[in-house]
Structures are given as C-alpha cells and as structure tokens.
Amino acid sequence: MGKLDVTPSIVSTDIFPARPSFGTKGKPIVVWANYFRIHVKPVKLYKYTVSASERAKEGASDKKGKSGKASASKGTPKEVKGRKLHLAIQKALEQFRRNQPGLIVATEFKSNIFTLKQLNADNGIITVELPRSSEGDQFDTIDVKLEGSTEVPLAKLLEWLTKMDDAEPRQTYPKYPDAVDALNGILGTRARSDMDKIASFGSKFFPFGDREVIQALLVSSRPLVAARGYFQSTRLGTGRLLLNVNITHSVFKISGRLDEIFRKLDVQAFNGRVGWGAKKLTTLNKFLQKTRVMVTFKVNGGKMVQGQKTMQGIVVASALSRRRAQDHPPRATQNWEFPGPKNVEFWRLDDNGINGRYVSIYDHYREKYGKTLNDRLPVIQLGNVEKPVFFPAEYITIPAGQKVLARLTGEETTDMLRFACRTPFKNALSISTDSREILELDNSYLNDFGITVDKHLLAVHARILSVPTVKYRDTGKQTPMNGSWNMQNVKVYKSGPAIRRWSWVNILFDERSLPVDGSIVQEFGSFMRGKMGIGIDAPTRLAIDSISANNVKGQGPGSLRRYFELAKAQQITHVLVILSKVSQNDRDGVYNAVKAFGDCDYGIQTSCVVAFKFAKSDPGYFANVGLKWNLKGGGVNHKIQDETGVLKDGRTMIAGYDVTHPTNMMDSRRAVGAPSVAGLVASVDRDLGQWPSISWEQASRQEMLDNSLTNAFISRIQLWKKHNKGECPSRIIIFRDGVSEGQFSQVLDIELPLIREAMAKTCPKGQQPKLSIVVSVKRHQTRFFPTKPEEMTNSGNIKNGTVVDRGITQARYWDFFLTAHNALQGTARPAHYTVLLDEVFRYRGKAEAANELEKLTHELCYLFGRATKAVSICPPAYYADIVCERARAHRPEWFGGGDTASESSSATANTQNREVHENLKDTMYYI
Structure with missing residues (x-):
C-alpha cells in the first residue's frame, strides 16, 4: 500500500483532499490495532424510526399547574424515554416475532429498528403493556409507533469501499452514516438486550450482574464505584469494514442492599445540622436523589410484590417541617436532622380507617411485620412532597449500572485513574478475549444479518519517525531520548525583555502554614539568571508578602486585591504566588482569584507554585517554573535545530x-x-x-x-x-x-x-x-500495541514517534495517527x-x-x-x-470550584467584558 492511485478529479480539490500518498519516512514496523475486521454481505436491510407514548391513566384528566398550563403527566399521552422505552420496544418486538415467525430484527432500543423483511404493522402502532413500577398489580399502556420503512444503503457502502471514487469533487463526510449506524445497531443489539446484566450508554457497554467486571469503591462519602467496560464502533477502512473495540471506564452509583452500603460508607443517622456527620449525609443525599431502587411492598389486597421506585433521598427533618400546614404531617424528633427509624413518625389510621395516631417507622415495622429495624440507619424517602413514602434501608436495593455524570473530586480522580491504569498487554488481552463475550461478537445472531467479525486484532504497518535535535542558546543542543531531555549545561534559546520589577506573595490556607522565606525567592531569581540565562533582576519585597486564603476574595487591608493594588503602584510586572497547599478543583477559588486579578484587572503576570516543593530549592522544580516565566516574558525556551519544509523560509504562521x-x-x-x-x-x-x-x-x-x-x-x-x-x-x-x-x-x-x-x-x-x-x-478510541519486545518501551507501549497512516484509515481521505510522546504508564x-x-x-x-x-x-x-x-x-x-x-x-x-447554591444563583451573563488586560494581551500569560 505504499503507492496510491486516485482519480485526478479528487487530487485537484483542496477541500477534503485525497491522500496524496502514504508516508514513507521512518523505521517500518508492525503494530496491533484495537480493530477487528467485519465481513458483511450486501443484504437488503430496512430501517424503521421508532417512538413511544404512554396513554393517560384511566380516570386521569388534565390538571393545571401553577403556571395555568395543563400538566403533561395526566390526561394526555406522555413521551416514553430511557429504561421504559427500552422495555416497550422489547415488548413490541416480541409481538412482531409472534406475528411474523422467523423475523430477524435488531435495534438500539432507542430510536431505530432494523429488519431483513418489512414489518406487518397496519397503522404503524403497536400497543404494549408494562407493569406499573409503583403498583405491582397495575399496568401502563404504551403505544409504540413505527415510521418507515427506509432501505439502508448497505450495498452502496460496500461498493464505495472497494472503489472510493466520488462522483462529485466534494461529498458529505462521513460517508454513508445511515449504513454505519445500522451496523452499529445490529452489532450492539445482543449486548443491549439485557439491561440487568449490561448497562449500555451509546457505544459503551458495562457488564454487571452475572458477568460483573472488577469494580473499585472510590474513597469518599459519595456512593460511587468505578467500572470497566467496552466501547465498540463500526469504522470505514480502505476496502473493508472495521470494528473499533476499546477498554472504557466510567463512574456509577454503588449497587447492593442500601443498609450494607451505609455500613461500607460508615453512615448513620445524625442528630444535628452541623459537623462532619451532617456534611457527609448532605453529600450522600445529593447523590442518592433520583436513584432507581428495587423495594418489596404491599399492594391492594395485601399481596407483597417487588417493584421499582425512584428514591427522593434521605429523610431530612428540616424538609418535613415545611409541611406543618397539612393535617397530621410526618414529624421527626427534635434536633435529628437526619433521623433514624425511631425518630421519624407518621400518622397511621387503624384497621377501620377511622382513628389514628402517630407511630414511628421502627414501631410500625415491629407491629405490622414483626421486623426489628436498625435504628442507627437513615430513613429513605420514596414518595413526594404531597405523598411521602418512608422506607427503611434494609428493604431497599440499588440495582447496578446507574451512571453518574458529576465531576470527580481530586481524591476520586486519583482512585479512578489508578483503577483505569492497566498495561497495554492487559488491555489488548481483554479486547481480544473478554470483549468478544461481553459484546457477543461470536453470536450466531450476527450471521442472520450476514455479518461475521474476525477473531484477531488487526496488524497494521507503522513507522517510527526520527527524533529532532532541540536547539538552545549559542551552540547548546540536546538529542531527546525516549521523548525527553534535560537542560543541563544549556540556556534558553532567547530570553524575553529583562524582568526588572517582580515580587512574591504567600497565600496561607491555615494557621499552621508558614510563609516561604524571601531568601528562597532570591535563590529562584538567581537560578533563572545564572543557570537558565533569563534576564531578571533581584525581587522586590512589598509591604504585604503573606495573605490568608480566607482574605483572597475580600476588600480589606490584608486582601489579595489590596496586594495587587500595591504591586501595581510599585510597577511590579511579575508576581510569584506561593500556595501553602493545593486545593482540589480550586474549591476555595484561590487560583481563579489570582488569575482574574493578575490577567484581567491589573495586567500583572502571575505564576503559582506549591510551597513545600518550592522551598526545597530543587533545580528541576526551579527550571520548570523558570520556563513558564520566560514564556510569559516573551522569550523562546528552545527550538528545533533543523528548519525544513514549510518552516525553512520563516514565512509560515501556525495557529490553533x-x-x-x-x-x-x-x-x-x-x-x-x-x-x-x-x-x-x-x-x-x-x-x-x-x-x-x-x-x-x-x-x-x-x-x-x-x-x-x-x-x-x-x-x-x-x-x-x-x-x-x-x-x-x-x-x-x-x-x-x-x-x-x-x-x-x-x-x-x-x-x-x-x-x-x-x-x-x-x-x-x-x-x-x-x-x-x-x-x-x-x-x-484507537490504540496501538507493539508486536515485538524490541519495539516497546519500558511501560509496554509503542515507542514515541510512531505514526500510522494505513490499515485502519481510508485512502480517500488524508489522516494519520501519531504517538509523539512516551507514555510512562497505561496505554498510550x-x-x-x-x-x-x-x-x-x-x-x-x-x-x-x-x-x-x-x-x-x-x-x-x-x-x-x-x-x-x-x-x-x-x-x-x-x-x-x-x-x-x-x-x-x-x-x-x-x-468556580465552589458548589453552593448562592454562588450559582449569583452567576450572570455579564462576563463578556472579562477580557485580558491590555498589558498581557500579546503575551503567553496563560502558560
């Protein structure tokens, strides 16, 4: 494939240009790609668009809400989404199979159905019934609507792959998306079918239940787990179809019996509104809200059934108190903000439904069911404001596979990365073996559609490009090894204009924090001047050299704003900001405040360093900070020694x-x-x-x-x-x-x-x-794996400089994959x-x-x-x-890093004028 012959009409166009040729430079090698070849027969394939609506419950009528508009939830059909839509489509397909024996059908259980024969649907609507989750003996009526059919251009796609000849100079990109979507739908149908075993989200599949993958509990008060799954997607190659399969990771809500989860997280009922216990329960409550749970409950007639409900969260006493205007509202023991079963009471009528009394949840279960509850665990709210339903944790189970979209904290991110970090060999082995079982790539069902998936990863040709020489000032140069080098005995290529006026400030996060001594700052300046060749004078000590983190957003004498006012008055152009600690996600807003003051309000360059690292006077740390200072000041740290190609005449601007x-x-x-x-x-x-x-x-x-x-x-x-x-x-x-x-x-x-x-x-x-x-x-999701020990790094990855422009690419288009860096861990x-x-x-x-x-x-x-x-x-x-x-x-x-409602509500759209100060506009202030 070293030579490529394309039609002249394609070569002449500048837009979506055809690949002029394949690359030839570098050491040729062979690598494994995380792709399987797909063989597809040109069968006639039909596509139907599907949607579903739930009929109004019997006896329901339109009700007007506070806005005066009719409620969409009662009296009118309601659009069905998510898990319920999946079940409705599943039921509809069962009806089609009964009516059309031998019917071969696939779906992604969301918006499309694919068949080899047209469906017999007279009016395009199939009516199904699903058990009502909150009432085990009742059913919801769902109308599943089909629109179509449309023939999928599968044969045209297969023909184009063999020729890659466009009839027009410019075509839509990507090619034949409907056919590719159909193949993705078919290939993912089996894996998506059983929601209790595999949680699927788009092209990602996470096995739970019987085939549960290894999970790791994240160390925090939030009930989260990290799960490993697989990504799959159909890709177009040159003359062939490919299936891209990769390892993927995501965060889910923890699953299992809720009382056991509480014990794992060391969660108990709490009799107060402040302190660590209250904070932990508040955080936990936020993540439990809207969680799907399975509970055992009694329906009309006394029958006990298991059903699905949505958790509203932990019972919070202050929320109960808002309902005092109602007759006999539920109540909690005084001072118990997060009460247990003995501390929450509700009004219970006797068997005749006439007389009533307050009874605790603990006593209710003991008297009615002969069950003794754990009185130390929080109580769960499964109802709503109008009709609260309280449940003990012992009788609630959280099903697996409920994805969490929240941003992780620093500790959680560390745990997640540790869990996801695996050697290339382990990932390649999982893709080659386990993924085939989870994704059911060897299922005979695919043969019914004329599809087979090769059993081995694709071997593709690659090249390792030559390493450039890095040039420093005068005759200084370095030849990188394994993608890196050091600055020993060299100085920056160009220093920016001399930094005459600069200073420093310590930001202390607690009373135990001590400011870094000015002598260390002096030493840093001397290092930049002597070892790095950066033009910089001695620092200027200002009247303020330490600020409490609590005063960062203040206006008083000890505030960060006052410091910058002083620095501006003293004509300071650069400030070294020494932080006594690193704040996770900048939750206290210190970093953001420093950058907003420096970049936007006062036009002063700022660089943040961590006190315990800076105070060690480590040359490596000083050098890393010094590189940033030189860039901010307009200097050039290093360049490539040999200018070739488009760079040779110095007339090429590069932008991003x-x-x-x-x-x-x-x-x-x-x-x-x-x-x-x-x-x-x-x-x-x-x-x-x-x-x-x-x-x-x-x-x-x-x-x-x-x-x-x-x-x-x-x-x-x-x-x-x-x-x-x-x-x-x-x-x-x-x-x-x-x-x-x-x-x-x-x-x-x-x-x-x-x-x-x-x-x-x-x-x-x-x-x-x-x-x-x-x-x-x-x-x-593309990854490459070395095929020979001598062509891998110490971490088991392909070597830096590896480029792949064939095998998994399309000859019609011009693209390539480049691994320029040396991955020290995980898969590059x-x-x-x-x-x-x-x-x-x-x-x-x-x-x-x-x-x-x-x-x-x-x-x-x-x-x-x-x-x-x-x-x-x-x-x-x-x-x-x-x-x-x-x-x-x-x-x-x-x-900002904070997450309080008051901060959120104060946000306005009036940030358009948050521009970088005129002093810094043409600098690399952002580095």
Whole structure:
C-alpha cells in the first residue's frame, strides 16, 4: 500500500483532499490495532424510526399547574424515554416475532429498528403493556409507533469501499452514516438486550450482574464505584469494514442492599445540622436523589410484590417541617436532622380507617411485620412532597449500572485513574478475549444479518519517525531520548525583555502554614539568571508578602486585591504566588482569584507554585517554573535545530483554536446558561516559541465558532505582521482541536469563510496566505500495541514517534495517527490528525506531502515551551485548550470550584467584558 492511485478529479480539490500518498519516512514496523475486521454481505436491510407514548391513566384528566398550563403527566399521552422505552420496544418486538415467525430484527432500543423483511404493522402502532413500577398489580399502556420503512444503503457502502471514487469533487463526510449506524445497531443489539446484566450508554457497554467486571469503591462519602467496560464502533477502512473495540471506564452509583452500603460508607443517622456527620449525609443525599431502587411492598389486597421506585433521598427533618400546614404531617424528633427509624413518625389510621395516631417507622415495622429495624440507619424517602413514602434501608436495593455524570473530586480522580491504569498487554488481552463475550461478537445472531467479525486484532504497518535535535542558546543542543531531555549545561534559546520589577506573595490556607522565606525567592531569581540565562533582576519585597486564603476574595487591608493594588503602584510586572497547599478543583477559588486579578484587572503576570516543593530549592522544580516565566516574558525556551519544509523560509504562521463547553462541572446547576469559551493561539515568527492568544465567549454548547472568529484571526495576523516587518505570512497552517467527524463539514462551511474574511481584511489582494486546516483529536478510541519486545518501551507501549497512516484509515481521505510522546504508564493514546483543507503541502510536491506534514506535526510536539519532553498533541492545539481553561478561571461565576447554591444563583451573563488586560494581551500569560 505504499503507492496510491486516485482519480485526478479528487487530487485537484483542496477541500477534503485525497491522500496524496502514504508516508514513507521512518523505521517500518508492525503494530496491533484495537480493530477487528467485519465481513458483511450486501443484504437488503430496512430501517424503521421508532417512538413511544404512554396513554393517560384511566380516570386521569388534565390538571393545571401553577403556571395555568395543563400538566403533561395526566390526561394526555406522555413521551416514553430511557429504561421504559427500552422495555416497550422489547415488548413490541416480541409481538412482531409472534406475528411474523422467523423475523430477524435488531435495534438500539432507542430510536431505530432494523429488519431483513418489512414489518406487518397496519397503522404503524403497536400497543404494549408494562407493569406499573409503583403498583405491582397495575399496568401502563404504551403505544409504540413505527415510521418507515427506509432501505439502508448497505450495498452502496460496500461498493464505495472497494472503489472510493466520488462522483462529485466534494461529498458529505462521513460517508454513508445511515449504513454505519445500522451496523452499529445490529452489532450492539445482543449486548443491549439485557439491561440487568449490561448497562449500555451509546457505544459503551458495562457488564454487571452475572458477568460483573472488577469494580473499585472510590474513597469518599459519595456512593460511587468505578467500572470497566467496552466501547465498540463500526469504522470505514480502505476496502473493508472495521470494528473499533476499546477498554472504557466510567463512574456509577454503588449497587447492593442500601443498609450494607451505609455500613461500607460508615453512615448513620445524625442528630444535628452541623459537623462532619451532617456534611457527609448532605453529600450522600445529593447523590442518592433520583436513584432507581428495587423495594418489596404491599399492594391492594395485601399481596407483597417487588417493584421499582425512584428514591427522593434521605429523610431530612428540616424538609418535613415545611409541611406543618397539612393535617397530621410526618414529624421527626427534635434536633435529628437526619433521623433514624425511631425518630421519624407518621400518622397511621387503624384497621377501620377511622382513628389514628402517630407511630414511628421502627414501631410500625415491629407491629405490622414483626421486623426489628436498625435504628442507627437513615430513613429513605420514596414518595413526594404531597405523598411521602418512608422506607427503611434494609428493604431497599440499588440495582447496578446507574451512571453518574458529576465531576470527580481530586481524591476520586486519583482512585479512578489508578483503577483505569492497566498495561497495554492487559488491555489488548481483554479486547481480544473478554470483549468478544461481553459484546457477543461470536453470536450466531450476527450471521442472520450476514455479518461475521474476525477473531484477531488487526496488524497494521507503522513507522517510527526520527527524533529532532532541540536547539538552545549559542551552540547548546540536546538529542531527546525516549521523548525527553534535560537542560543541563544549556540556556534558553532567547530570553524575553529583562524582568526588572517582580515580587512574591504567600497565600496561607491555615494557621499552621508558614510563609516561604524571601531568601528562597532570591535563590529562584538567581537560578533563572545564572543557570537558565533569563534576564531578571533581584525581587522586590512589598509591604504585604503573606495573605490568608480566607482574605483572597475580600476588600480589606490584608486582601489579595489590596496586594495587587500595591504591586501595581510599585510597577511590579511579575508576581510569584506561593500556595501553602493545593486545593482540589480550586474549591476555595484561590487560583481563579489570582488569575482574574493578575490577567484581567491589573495586567500583572502571575505564576503559582506549591510551597513545600518550592522551598526545597530543587533545580528541576526551579527550571520548570523558570520556563513558564520566560514564556510569559516573551522569550523562546528552545527550538528545533533543523528548519525544513514549510518552516525553512520563516514565512509560515501556525495557529490553533478550540472551544470548551460547560460540562463535567462540580455543580450541574451552573451548566444551565453557562457560556462556551473559545481560545485561539498563533505563532509570531519562525522560532515557534511565542504563541500569544485571544479568547472569547459564545453561545452555550455551540462548537462551531461565530463571527468573533474573524476579528480574533485579524488580531493574530496583525501581530504576525508586527513581528515580521509588516509582511503577511505566506501560508497559515491551522490545527483545529476537538471537533467530531460529523462536524468536519461544518468547519469548512461555517468557520473557513470567517478565516478567509480575516485574511482578506489584513493582507493585500494577491498576497493572501495559502491555508491548510488540520483537525487534531485526542478523544478517540484507537490504540496501538507493539508486536515485538524490541519495539516497546519500558511501560509496554509503542515507542514515541510512531505514526500510522494505513490499515485502519481510508485512502480517500488524508489522516494519520501519531504517538509523539512516551507514555510512562497505561496505554498510550495517539493523536488523530485529519486534513480538511490543503493549499500548502500538496503544492510543494505531491510525493512528499504526507511525509512533510507528518514530520512537521511530530516536530511541533517537541516545541511545547514549558516542558523538556514531547507532548501527545501538537502545541497549537494544546495551547488553545489551556487558553480556554484560563478563560474559564476568569469566570468563577460560572466555572468556580465552589458548589453552593448562592454562588450559582449569583452567576450572570455579564462576563463578556472579562477580557485580558491590555498589558498581557500579546503575551503567553496563560502558560
């Protein structure tokens, strides 16, 4: 596959350019990819769109709520989703199979059904009944509606794979998504069928029940477990279909009997509103709310049944007290905020339903059922405000497989990473063996659809690219080994303008914390000046050199704001912020406050260090901090010694941009209405050492950039011209981070015109830069494994510099996988690069275009300025991501670490003017 013959019509287009050739540079090797080949027969396949609605319960009528609008829950059909939809589709398929013996059908139990024969559905509606979860002898009536049928273009997809010849210069990307979705639906049907054994979420499958995988309890008061599962997705290769299978991990609510869970977490009823016990129960209560549970209860007629209910949480006394206006409301023993069974009473009528009295839950179970409850455990609320239903923990079971979307704390993240970190060999073995059983890839059911999946991982050709030499000042240079090097006996390539006025401040988190002595700060300055060659004078001690973390957000004399006012008055340009401890997720807001004051309010560069590390005067730690200082000050830490290809004439500007969204936040309430944040960086000269940035807000969860991109790009081109005698770059290479394959066309349709507009406004006609856009992605599921011991690292991974551009790619498109870094643990994740537009590389020589782009991307990974190692994704994309994170730090109203309701409610949309100070706009303040 070293040579590729494509039609001239494809070569001539710059948009979605065909691969000009496969790369040839580097040492050739063979690696295993986590892909299985799929063999598919061109069968006739039909697709139906499915939806379901629940009929109004008998006797129900429309009721008006507080808004005056009719309630959707009573009197009118209600859309069915989630678990109930899964069960309804399952019931409907059972009816179809009875009516059409031998029917072969598949589904993802969400929105589609796939069959080899058309279904016999006269009016397109199938009525099924499901047991009502709260009433074991009652049923809900569900109407399952089918729309279609549509024939899936499976044969056309298989034909295209063999030719890859587009009839038109530009086609929709990706190819034949309906056919690929159908194959994914068929391949996942068996694994999704039994919800009690396998929890499925999109393309991810987590085995529980009989085939429960190893789980790890996260050490915290939150009832969470880490679970290992499998991801699978159909991919298009050159001339073949592939199944990408990978190990995946996620966080779930703990499962089992609730009383045993309480004992594991050392949870007991609590008679107070403050203290560690109350805090633990408050945290636990938050995570138990809306949990699906199984309970045994009595229905009309005295029959005991097991059913499903939704937990509203732990009974909280202060919540019960709000119902005092009602007759005989439930009550709790005074001062018991989280009461046990003896401390919660409800009004119970006698057998005649006439006379009543208050009785505790403990006594109720003893008198009615002869059961003695554990009076030390909290009581659970399974009802609602109007009709509370109290249950003891002993009779509640939490089923497995309930996913949690909350952001993890620092300790939980550590535990999760420890659980997920496995050697490449273990992961490859699990994918080759266990995944086939869990995903049922060898089930004869697939043969019914004409599908078979190969039993062995795919072997693909790869190459290990040559390592570049890193250049420092004068004759200094270093040759990286295993993707890293050190700065012994070398100085930074270029120092920025001398730092004349700088100072330091200690932020102390408790009374036991001691400030770092000024002599250590002096030593740090001397190290940067003498060992690193950074122009810097001795530090200036200010009247304030220590601040309590409690005063960070204050306004008084000892506040952080007052410190920055003093620093500004003393013409301080850089501040070293020494933190006495590291706060998990910046929950106290100290880091965000430092960056907001420094970056936005006062225009002073800030660098945060940890006291116990900084106080050791370790040269390695000093050097790491010093690298950041030089970048903030406008310097260049190192560069690649041999400038080749598009870099040789010094006329190439490289840019990167990204968008981050309000997801995975500590407080999910803040995500509502929180803006997305975009960040753009660009080089300013041939050294590729300085990457000033610009960031801005845009509509929440909108990935495609708006018109602000034009002005942002104008500012980057103008800055380039400022550093290059007023001349525009000859070419601009853009690394767009974070978009999915389904959004590639949108980048070209929406963002490309905005970039072209910026170039037209800044560069004279006839001198427009040539443009290339490459999408860089790290969040994918492709992994590679070495096939020979001599070609693996100490951690069992493939070697850094490994590039794969064939075997699992499509010849029609230009993409490649690059593992530039050396993974010290776990399984290395390569970066995936796809060319969306190319006006640069192919015009410099088709035969070498692939080699040149791969070489450029690889060598850029050695130019991440604050490290002496190759990074996993090229710096333009990496820096853009950091810029977005810093912009989030500037907006604590939305993205702060605290999770109190008052902070959340105070957030407003008035953060548009949270811009970086004029002093820092054209610097790498964000590093």
